[in-house]
Amino acid sequence: MTTGKQTIWRLVQSCAKKLIDMGNTPFTRSDLIKCVRRKNPRYEENSINPIIQGITDNLRGGAPGAVGKYILHSVGRGLFVLRNGVPRKRAQARATTASNTEQKDELGLLRAIEGEYLTIGKYHFHKICDIRPEQDNSGRILELLPQDRYNNKDNLPLNKYGAGPFCKFKIPNNYNFPDVYALVISGSTKYIGECENLSSRYNMGYGNISPRNCYAGGQETNCRINNLILKVAKSGATISLWFLETEDYKAIEANLRSSETPEWNRV
DNA sequence: ACTTTGAGTCTTGCTTGGGA
DNA sequence: TCCCAAGCAAGACTCAAAGT
Incomplete structure (x- = not known):
C-alpha cells in the first residue's frame, strides 16, 4: 500500500x-x-x-x-x-494507569496532608494512591507471563508463585522514605509490610515482576502479591495503598502483623 | 527531510543479607 | 529454610541537538 x-x-x-x-x-x-x-x-x-x-x-x-x-x-x-x-477513550483510560500516576503524586500527598487517613491498630496511615494495573487497548487488564523471557540456562523450576499471570503497575516515585505500608481492598486491610523505600519497593518489586523472579531463588513474595493484586483488580474491587512514615518501621510492622493478621501476610 | 551521536535515566537480572 | 528486602552492574531506552 x-x-x-x-x-x-x-x-x-x-x-x-x-x-x-x-x-x-x-x-x-x-x-x-x-x-x-x-x-x-x-x-x-x-x-x-x-x-x-x-x-x-x-x-x-x-x-x-x-x-x-x-x-x-x-x-x-x-x-x-x-x-x-x-481511540481517544483508550488514551484516557491509560491516563489512569500506573505509568502516569506521577501526575497525581502531589494530589496524593495533598490528601495525606489534609488528613485522609486510615487507622490500623493505633496508627494513622495516609493514602498514597489506588493501584490500577496497566490495561490493553480494550481496557482489559494486561496479564503478563515474564517467565517466558528468562533464559533459563540452569533449568530452574518455577517457584511456588512463579506461574503467574502477573500485572504491571506503578505508584508515585516520590515516596523514598522508610515506612510501613498497607494494601487495602475495598476497605479491608489485606497486607502489611515494611521497607526503606516504598516507591522502589513497589515500582521495581511488586509492580513489575522480572523474569528471573518467577523461578526458584527469585522473589516469591513479589510474584505472590502481584498475582493477588491482579486477581482482585480483575474482580473490579478497588485496591489502595496506604503508608505510615516512620523510622521504627520494622517494630511497627511486626506489631501490626501480629495484631491485625492480614489475610495476605504469611507467618 | 533525514541521519547520527551521546549523555542521562530507567529497567532488568542477579546477588546478598537480616529476621523468624 | 523460608520470607522479605536492599543494592549493584549492565544494558535498554529516552531525549536533545548537531550534522548531512
Missing part, C-alpha cells in the same frame, strides 16, 4: 501494521527495529530509534520528518501501538 521511497518512517509504519496483523500488539521498539532492518539492512538501529521517537505522538524530541507525530503512540517504556488504532 505504501508508495514512493521506502524511508525509515514508512518502513516503521508498515512494520507496525505487520506486527498488529500477527497479533503482536502492543509491540516493542526492538520488534520494530528488527522488522525494519529485515526490510532494509542499510538502516542502522541508531537511525531507526530517533525516527520511532519522532513519529510517536506522546514522546518528545526525535526526528519527526515529513509525516509528523501521527504514526505511533507509546503505551509504556519501549512499548508502542499504531496511533490510528488508538
Whole structure:
C-alpha cells in the first residue's frame, strides 16, 4: 500500500501494521527495529530509534520528518501501538494507569496532608494512591507471563508463585522514605509490610515482576502479591495503598502483623 | 527531510543479607 | 529454610541537538 521511497518512517509504519496483523500488539521498539532492518539492512538501529521517537505522538524530541507525530503512540517504556488504532477513550483510560500516576503524586500527598487517613491498630496511615494495573487497548487488564523471557540456562523450576499471570503497575516515585505500608481492598486491610523505600519497593518489586523472579531463588513474595493484586483488580474491587512514615518501621510492622493478621501476610 | 551521536535515566537480572 | 528486602552492574531506552 505504501508508495514512493521506502524511508525509515514508512518502513516503521508498515512494520507496525505487520506486527498488529500477527497479533503482536502492543509491540516493542526492538520488534520494530528488527522488522525494519529485515526490510532494509542499510538502516542502522541508531537511525531507526530517533525516527520511532519522532513519529510517536506522546514522546518528545526525535526526528519527526515529513509525516509528523501521527504514526505511533507509546503505551509504556519501549512499548508502542499504531496511533490510528488508538481511540481517544483508550488514551484516557491509560491516563489512569500506573505509568502516569506521577501526575497525581502531589494530589496524593495533598490528601495525606489534609488528613485522609486510615487507622490500623493505633496508627494513622495516609493514602498514597489506588493501584490500577496497566490495561490493553480494550481496557482489559494486561496479564503478563515474564517467565517466558528468562533464559533459563540452569533449568530452574518455577517457584511456588512463579506461574503467574502477573500485572504491571506503578505508584508515585516520590515516596523514598522508610515506612510501613498497607494494601487495602475495598476497605479491608489485606497486607502489611515494611521497607526503606516504598516507591522502589513497589515500582521495581511488586509492580513489575522480572523474569528471573518467577523461578526458584527469585522473589516469591513479589510474584505472590502481584498475582493477588491482579486477581482482585480483575474482580473490579478497588485496591489502595496506604503508608505510615516512620523510622521504627520494622517494630511497627511486626506489631501490626501480629495484631491485625492480614489475610495476605504469611507467618 | 533525514541521519547520527551521546549523555542521562530507567529497567532488568542477579546477588546478598537480616529476621523468624 | 523460608520470607522479605536492599543494592549493584549492565544494558535498554529516552531525549536533545548537531550534522548531512
